[in-house]
Amino acid sequence: MSNLRKTVLHGTHVGLGAKLVEFSGWEMPVQYSSIINEHKSVRERAGLFDVSHMGRYAVRGTDATNFLQHVHTNDIGALKIGQAHYGFLCNTQGGVVDDVIVYRRGDDFYWVVVNAGNREKDWRWLASHQQGDAQMRDDSQEWALIALQGPHALDILSNFTELDFDTIPYYHAADTQVAGHDAFVARTGYTGEDGVEISVRSEEAEDVWMKLMGAGAVPCGLGARDTLRLEAGMALYGHELTDETNPLEANLKRFIKIEKPNFIGRDWLERSLQEGMKRKLVGLQMMERGIARADYPVQTDGITIGKVTSGGPSVTTGRNIALAYVPIEHSKVDTELDVLIRDKPTKAKVIKTPFYSRKRAKAQ
């Protein structure tokens, strides 16, 4: 695995006895102890993830807002400084280049956080649509990205920062200090729990990682990251979203501001809204023994009607769950379908997503 890319925390992971695997050209920890234990740690306490393999592209300039408005489906123009939007870079053909989060960090300064497997593709895509006074810079090497997720995440982080978390609600962020180091702390994540994603300079990442671990955060690998996001019903690029998928079919309409003029992909998204969807991403629960996995066919009466995009055991609920694209007429909750597992049709039914939602404090 010598030609694989490594994050700045690679040596830390090795020292902690992580099991390493290839992921999108990177050698990354899949687990430290057990995916099940790490998953539970995040649901019940707090977990720590190295996600420095994700791309962080800075965009600066007086036309940065217009540029990002043009390439992103969400309303970047409405972002306040210290706020973030999830959304899509759509192509012109009816697909998704990537799902990305845009953070507004200053008047004319944004960070675009992209999937590890799409770094080069996104860079080329963004560069080819650059317009006016908007300069791109790849900050991915200079900054490490550490996700601290779970009900104890903020308590743990509060040992190391003066940041008042009441000032950064969900999908907000702030520049601050963590353990004496410059940090950009965002209330975002990919687990379905409260938590933060912390950017610190690469040379300071190990210090922050070890301090957070010392305060009780459990190191977690990509295995738990995947089972956590699946329970939370969150899309994973390459599975639920691809260069050929329509994000409207993945129930992600709220991240597409169709009323915005002239953003890339608007034409086919608008047409799709007018014509209505032919298929839809649904949650499945297995009703017989068996685990649905990505790419398994979904059938009814022996006829293949769709495909599983992600599947596996739900550690929190104890069920076997999956996400799958099926025709709209088979997408209603409680619809009975079969997943073809090793040539055996295995009973499943459509259930609502997310499969898991954390209990949230009631609004006042």
Next chain:
Amino acid sequence: MTIPVELRYTRDHEWVKMENADSEPAQVDKGETPVPNDVARIGITDYAQHALGDVVYVDLGAKGKHVEQFKVFGVVESVKAASDLFSPVSGQVIEVNQKLIDQPELVNSNPYGEGWMMRVRIDNIRELENLMDAGEYDAFLQTL
């Protein structure tokens, strides 16, 4: 990584244990008297369970079916993925470990004991010669 000396191993990380055999596999008796020591217990190795991670599902087929040496007899699934299981010997399945259906995690906690998968009445004891002993398996693991 535990590698018990009394077992034989496949390159796919299954183990086989001759039952009622103290240390050596039973010898064939030139085809006359029935061979008493022809029942083998089969499972996956400590290396395999470690490589898989948390085992959450096993599919071991049914008692009575015939399995072939080095052919698929079942499936083991970890949180992340499904993997085929290959039989170390040919023969008839006389028992599968029903306990694993409800407690697949026994494969992780005790791969050579409670995590066993099936018992097979083997067709031809000479097939054991196609398998590695503990020393050979250990050497094989060093090459991975």
